[in-house]
Amino acid sequence: MSSLLSHNKEQLRIRKTLSDTSPASSPASTKSLRHERLSRLGSTGSHDVSNNASTNHAESYFLRRENRLSARKKAEEETMNSDYKKMYEKALATNQRLKSRLETSKQELAMIQDQLQRAQNGSDCSSNVLEAEKKESWSLKKRISDMEEQLKVKADLKMENQRLKDENGALIRVITKLSK
Template sequence: MSSQLSHNKDQPRIRKSLSDSSPTSSTATTKSLRHERLSRLSSSGSSDVSNDTTTNHAESYFSRRENRLSARKKAEEESANNDYKKMYEKALATNQRLKSRLETSKQELVMIQEQLQRAQQKGRKGECGSNMLETEKKESWSLKKKISDMEEQVKVKADLKMENQRLKDENGALIRVITKLSK
């Protein structure tokens, strides 16, 4: 009787540990637990008929449990495979999206660089234009200065011509006076 009580006290613990065991536990552990349980059932001292039915029930229980565990393991592997497949597809879609964004960014960069080059060329033309304007202004100023100098020279020349003409007239008058005096 005490052996049955100890056996009954141990049984809930075993059940508890079996129910606590994860579905990913190895088959060897399950088989060793089953073997322990069968040995305990056989040593309980019950009759051969009840022992056979208990053994059959235990074996069927363990085989059903193993089947459930293997089915659960297969389902987890399949879901893991599906998860990996989903993760791969998601990563692939993300990569494609990022590649397209990168491509559009590269195109925008090329367009912006072209605009920058055009702006720099216009700036250079503007600088050249402003330099040309400055040189043209300087040339214009120097030409105006030359014109004003020439105008003054023309005035001086005109003055000199008038004075030369006056001197010629005086000279002619003097020559006439001298000729009159010398006769």
């Protein structure tokens, strides 16, 4: 009777130990827990055949449970990693597109400023030509101010893009820590 009570207490302690361990524990620690559990079960004294069968059934149950949990966890990690990878690639593509647009705008701005400088230097012409140059100068200034506004917007987008990159990097680090 006392061996049956000690055996039941041992099984409860083993179950509690198994429930306290996280499913993300390493395979080496789960193997050592199984080995420890089997050695305890083997050292508790003589057991009858039905007790060994229930122990084997419990052992196979826990093994199947561990395999299911690890397979489910791997599937979730693969799904999350592919989602973050897609988001990261999309952010990179957007960043490249914005960089090319910014470079084009800078080139246009340089050309317009050059034209404006030439227009201001050539103000020795007749009054009609002077009037036309003033209109052109005014339109160029307006165009420059519009482009400067666009550059400000692009700079804001660039900062937002960088913030998203940083946030993405942080998420990737968190995922890698969680996957370990």
